[in-house]
Amino acid sequence: MQNEPDTKRSSSSGELAILEAAEVLFAQKGFDAVSMSAIAKLANTSKPNIYHHFKNKNDLYLAVMQGAVRRSSALLDTLEREPGTFKQHLTAFAAGQLNNILKHERSTQLMLRETLSEGSRYGQEITKLAMGEVYSRLVAMIRQGQQENEFRKEIDPYLAAFMIVSANMFFFQAAPIMHSIPEVDFIDDANVYSKGVMDVLINGMFQKGDGK
Numbered sequence: 001m002q003n004e005p006d007t008k009r010s011s012s013s014g015e016l017a018i019l020e021a022a023e024v025l026f027a028q029k030g031f032d033a034v035s036m037s038a039i040a041k042l043a044n045t046s047k048p049n050i051y052h053h054f055k056n057k058n059d060l061y062l063a064v065m066q067g068a069v070r071r072s073s074a075l076l077d078t079l080e081r082e083p084g085t086f087k088q089h090l091t092a093f094a095a096g097q098l099n100n101i102l103k104h105e106r107s108t109q110l111m112l113r114e115t116l117s118e119g120s121r122y123g124q125e126i127t128k129l130a131m132g133e134v135y136s137r138l139v140a141m142i143r144q145g146q147q148e149n150e151f152r153k154e155i156d157p158y159l160a161a162f163m164i165v166s167a168n169m170f171f172f173q174a175a176p177i178m179h180s181i182p183e184v185d186f187i188d189d190a191n192v193y194s195k196g197v198m199d200v201l202i203n204g205m206f207q208k209g210d211g212k
Helices: 013-029 036-043 047-053 057-081 086-103 105-116 123-147 157-178 190-203
Strands: none
Touching: 013 036, 013 047, 013 057, 013 105, 036 047, 036 057, 057 086, 057 105, 057 123, 086 105, 086 123, 086 157, 086 190, 105 157, 123 157, 157 190
């Protein structure tokens, strides 16, 4: 397994240009069809400068993938500093992550392609990145909510975290199909969708007072 780029590092303008160019080309052509020369040309830089920032094409590819992870991690950083209930923080995370997914379509498509493609050489690394720090922190947030009696203790925090992330990915993938379904009024507003999903997930479908 390749050494993973540091998700916390700051990026120079030149490095950001390389990452953006690489994301565009990887999304268009796939990993194998993209050369470092093509990335350098699109980024308006040189191949030696790319290798100054990234050891090789594998390192650059994983760095592109980590963009989505960094955005989710930064979102959790912000929420953990802000006051509010765990319900409010989870709801805000779900909405923020979905907006990031929709805003950065190329990196989302790349991550989905690698994690869902059978035999992907990077699937395990990317899954570890996506399901590692961010997923663990989301699970920890739910567990803390259980400890403070805000959430039911019998709920599996891993399942709850998985459902939040999965609902966002489903919206991204299914949006074109959902437009053809009559009376679906949330498809054009991601915030309405996210709020509704979290309402069902957190509050359930039973009427208040139902003993079941």
